[in-house]
Amino acid sequence: MVTLEDVAKHAGVSLATASRVLNGSTRQVGASLRARVELAATQLGYRTNVAAQTLARGAANVVGLVVHDLVDPYFAALADGAMRVAESRGLMVMVGTTHRDTEREIAYVSTLSAQRVRAVLLAGSRTADLRATRRLREELDRYREGGGRVACVGQDLLGADTVAPGNREGAAALAAALAGLGHRRFAVLAGPAGLITARDRTAGFAEALAGLGLPAPYVVHGSFDRDGGYAAVGEAVKAGATCVFAVNDVMAVGALAALRDRGVRVPEDVSVAGFDDIATLRDLVPALSTVRLPLADMGARALEMALDQVEEARVEKIPGEVVLRESTRRLA
Amino acid sequence: MVTLEDVAKHAGVSLATASRVLNGSTRQVGASLRARVELAATQLGYRTNVAAQTLARGAANVVGLVVHDLVDPYFAALADGAMRVAESRGLMVMVGTTHRDTEREIAYVSTLSAQRVRAVLLAGSRTADLRATRRLREELDRYREGGGRVACVGQDLLGADTVAPGNREGAAALAAALAGLGHRRFAVLAGPAGLITARDRTAGFAEALAGLGLPAPYVVHGSFDRDGGYAAVGEAVKAGATCVFAVNDVMAVGALAALRDRGVRVPEDVSVAGFDDIATLRDLVPALSTVRLPLADMGARALEMALDQVEEARVEKIPGEVVLRESTRRLA
DNA sequence: GCAGACTTGGAAATCGCTTTCCTGGAGGTC
DNA sequence: GACCTCCAGGAAAGCGATTTCCAAGTCTGC
Numbered sequence: 001m002v003t004l005e006d007v008a009k010h011a012g013v014s015l016a017t018a019s020r021v022l023n024g025s026t027r028q029v030g031a032s033l034r035a036r037v038e039l040a041a042t043q044l045g046y047r048t049n050v051a052a053q054t055l056a057r058g059a060a061n062v063v064g065l066v067v068h069d070l071v072d073p074y075f076a077a078l079a080d081g082a083m084r085v086a087e088s089r090g091l092m093v094m095v096g097t098t099h100r101d102t103e104r105e106i107a108y109v110s111t112l113s114a115q116r117v118r119a120v121l122l123a124g125s126r127t128a129d130l131r132a133t134r135r136l137r138e139e140l141d142r143y144r145e146g147g148g149r150v151a152c153v154g155q156d157l158l159g160a161d162t163v164a165p166g167n168r169e170g171a172a173a174l175a176a177a178l179a180g181l182g183h184r185r186f187a188v189l190a191g192p193a194g195l196i197t198a199r200d201r202t203a204g205f206a207e208a209l210a211g212l213g214l215p216a217p218y219v220v221h222g223s224f225d226r227d228g229g230y231a232a233v234g235e236a237v238k239a240g241a242t243c244v245f246a247v248n249d250v251m252a253v254g255a256l257a258a259l260r261d262r263g264v265r266v267p268e269d270v271s272v273a274g275f276d277d278i279a280t281l282r283d284l285v286p287a288l289s290t291v292r293l294p295l296a297d298m299g300a301r302a303l304e305m306a307l308d309q310v311e312e313a314r315v316e317k318i319p320g321e322v323v324l325r326e327s328t329r330r331l332a
Numbered sequence: 333m334v335t336l337e338d339v340a341k342h343a344g345v346s347l348a349t350a351s352r353v354l355n356g357s358t359r360q361v362g363a364s365l366r367a368r369v370e371l372a373a374t375q376l377g378y379r380t381n382v383a384a385q386t387l388a389r390g391a392a393n394v395v396g397l398v399v400h401d402l403v404d405p406y407f408a409a410l411a412d413g414a415m416r417v418a419e420s421r422g423l424m425v426m427v428g429t430t431h432r433d434t435e436r437e438i439a440y441v442s443t444l445s446a447q448r449v450r451a452v453l454l455a456g457s458r459t460a461d462l463r464a465t466r467r468l469r470e471e472l473d474r475y476r477e478g479g480g481r482v483a484c485v486g487q488d489l490l491g492a493d494t495v496a497p498g499n500r501e502g503a504a505a506l507a508a509a510l511a512g513l514g515h516r517r518f519a520v521l522a523g524p525a526g527l528i529t530a531r532d533r534t535a536g537f538a539e540a541l542a543g544l545g546l547p548a549p550y551v552v553h554g555s556f557d558r559d560g561g562y563a564a565v566g567e568a569v570k571a572g573a574t575c576v577f578a579v580n581d582v583m584a585v586g587a588l589a590a591l592r593d594r595g596v597r598v599p600e601d602v603s604v605a606g607f608d609d610i611a612t613l614r615d616l617v618p619a620l621s622t623v624r625l626p627l628a629d630m631g632a633r634a635l636e637m638a639l640d641q642v643e644e645a646r647v648e649k650i651p652g653e654v655v656l657r658e659s660t661r662r663l664a
Numbered sequence: 665g666c667a668g669a670c671t672t673g674g675a676a677a678t679c680g681c682t683t684t685c686c687t688g689g690a691g692g693t694c
Numbered sequence: 695g696a697c698c699t700c701c702a703g704g705a706a707a708g709c710g711a712t713t714t715c716c717a718a719g720t721c722t723g724c
Contacts, residue, residue: 001478001680003679003680003681004680004681005680005681013703013704014703014704014705015680015681015682015704015705015706016682016683016703016704016705016706017702017703017704019681019682019683020682020683020703023681023682025682025683027683027701027702027703028701028702029702029703030702030703033702033703045474047442047445047446047474047478048446048680048681049387049446049448049679049680049681050446050447050448051383051384051386051387051392051447051448051679051680051681052383052387052679052680052681052682052709053680053681053682054383054681054709055381055383055384055387055679055680055681055682055709055710055711056680056681056682056683056708056709057681057682057683057709058682058709060383062426069412070402070408070411070412070415071405071408071409071412071611071612073403073405073408073612076402076403076405076408077403079402080401080402080403080429083402083427083429087428087429092426092428092443092444092447093426093427093428094394094424094425094426094427095415095425095426095427096415096419096424096425097412097415097419110379111424112424113379114379114380114381114382115382115383115424116381116382116383142377142379146333146379226615250612253615254615256615257615260617279403280403280405280582280612280613281612283558283585283586283588283589283616284615284616284617285592285616285617333710335709335710335711336710336711337710337711345673345674346673346674346675347674347675347676347710347711347712348673348674348675348676348712348713349672349673349674351711351712351713352673352712352713355711355712357712357713359671359672359673359713360671360672361672361673362671362672362673365672365673380710380711381709381710381711382711383709383710383711384679384709384710384711384712385710385711385712386679386711387678387679387680387681387709387710387711387712388678388679388710388711388712388713389679389711389712389713390679390712665724666723666724667722667723667724668721668722668723669720669721669722669723670719670720670721670722671718671719671720671721672717672718672719672720673716673717673718673719674715674716674717674718675714675715675716675717676713676714676715676716677712677713677714677715678711678712678713678714679710679711679712679713680709681708681709682707682708682709683706683707683708683709684705684706684707684708685704685705685706685707686703686704686705686706687702687703687704687705688701688702688703689700689701689702690699690700690701690702691698691699691700691701692697692698692699692700693696693697693698693699694695694696694697
């Protein structure tokens with residue numbers, strides 16, 4: 001491997017000059033020397049050793065991104081937004097997927113911190129496991145003490161810059177809209193009891209119904225994915241709901257599949273709504289009523305917040321927009 | 333930031349000993365010293381500086397992954413598979429998304445090479461742009477000269493270990509299956525003319541039809557995504573096809589949407605098939621006939637090949653499996 | 665009891681780059 | 695022309711690990 005020293009020798013200049021020419025510096029270098037260095041670099045095929053550079057500079061041109069699951073379009077969209085920002089700033093992105101294992105999340109933060117990444121972006125809901133959250137927070141604090149920056153998408157539980165989707169409010173607005181269609185008996189496919197996003201959406205939905213004087217929804221817990229929706233919806237319809245709210249779109253898809261398998265028609269027999277408005281799922285039949293979140297923008301915004309961090313942590317609330325489509329119908 | 337030297341001092345041992353205890357080495361360290369070092373490390377909150385480690389060791393515990401678009405479930409699945417392998421080997425993953433820009437792809441390889449990553453995994457179809465392919469290859473060669481390892485998912489065009497999906501064969505098998513249903517007039521939503529994956533699938537399909545003595549399919553080009561399928565399918569049905577083959581599932585989804593918008597029923601009026609068998613899209617109605625590829629396994633396998641690289645480049649062909657579902661019907 | 669083989673611990677060189685500090689010369693002012 | 699300020703260029707001190715080489719002990723086997 002050809003090093004900067006090789007280039008400097010070949011160009012007949014000092015190491016310092018070569019460094020200034022090739023790797024940016026505030027200092028000027030005379031035109032002739034500059035040209036000599038550049039020529040030498042291309043002739044020899046010089047490639048910066050980023051590790052050495054990072055060591056000398058004390059910070060890497062890398063940001064870390066921790067998501068639960070890249071295959072989940074929710075996280076894919078967030079990651080995409082964040083990666084665009086990273087790209088525009090000349091940063092590489094290191095991605096870790098936790099598959100919803102909080103231990104792994106902590107481990108990733110620790111690894112990323114060891115990598116001296118410029119910023120860490122944590123995407124995805126916290127859980128109600130306070131011990132794990134505390135340990136994660138300690139890990140983040142350590143990282144921040146070393147000059148690291150942190151932002152997250154989700155709940156403001158880590159004392160970091162946060163892009164907080166309006167889960168409660170969005171679910172509440174959705175409840176109001178569905179009630180406006182004439183529904184009175186609701187069920188919620190609420191996902192895991194411990195997942196805060198799931199909880200907030202469930203709670204917001206229930207509160208809005210209560211505020212309208214409607215009966216409390218029938219709540220069914222399950223996993224936060226497609227199969228969770230598939231498994232839970234049976235109980236929901238058995239309970240007599242005319243409208244089922246799945247706390248995310250992917251679960252709603254599972255619910256639709258299950259209903260289809262049982263010969264229950266949507267929306268004729270039962271209405272179904274989701275949350276997130278995942279782009280990949282917009283061509284579903286029947287088209288899913290949902291709450292739209294600008295996921296890519298949220299990922300982008302979170303990374304921006306981390307990189308342009310100010311003194312105190314900011315929380316940016318992202319409102320969801322209710323979108324009614326064919327999967328929910330007006331009751332006679 | 334606390335350094336290894338701090339730890340060594342605090343524990344009253346040499347730097348060498350501290351290093352051997354904390355960062356793995358073939359050398360043994362006595363139990364008592366070992367304990368002292370470990371205690372000191374946790375007390376001080378020591379965290380390895382990976383950049384320094386990489387510099388000293390000459391290689392990073394990182395692999396690079398270059399994909400076209402993370403939001404596309406095809407790449408998300410590949411990435412997921414690769415990331416599981418990386419995780420199991422204690423490697424971090426740096427991801428770059430090219431958004432189908434070959435220049436960016438080359439730039440990423442260059443950056444990753446500067447990062448001294450252990451391996452680079454290139455996912456996604458090559459294009460017919462030979463100049464770009466040559467430059468990419470040069471860049472890869474430079475990286476390999478420095479000890480880097482390369483693997484790709486797609487076509488064997490880079491002289492690297494390759495996981496090659498059986499595009500031609502899969503499309504041919506699909507054609508045969510669809511012909512077996514009685515179809516004779518086919519159209520292909522063939523994607524961009526320059527994309528080799530798209531070409532191969534189209535060619536395989538057409539060849540199989542020819543082999544069966546059936547008329548050549550009507551080929552419509554367009555973009556390789558959902559909107560490409562949406563836009564192209566109109567022309568396909570106008571041409572009188574009873575069965576439309578979209579060269580990937582995402583395009584097929586677009587095609588289904590367009591047909592629905594025009595009141596064309598699938599599969600009653602026209603049959604539609606895709607390719608890839610994207611998991612997220614399995615709950616579509618009508619369920620999509622397609623060719624299944626084990627995407628996550630392919631991503632995983634490619635990274636394994638890169639990491640366990642042998643002398644000469646290997647090519648591993650992955651057969652696709654035809655899956656007929658409701659979107660294609662038997663003609664009377 | 666002793667030569668030889670293994671171990672364990674430490675000193676110091678190295679990895680490849682950045683950046684501070686110094687030096688000499690060019691340009692400007694009075 | 696003397697004095698001062700700037701500025702381009704180089705020498706060298708880090709950055710924080712790893713690892714080679716040595717020295718000193720500890721076991722073996724006879």
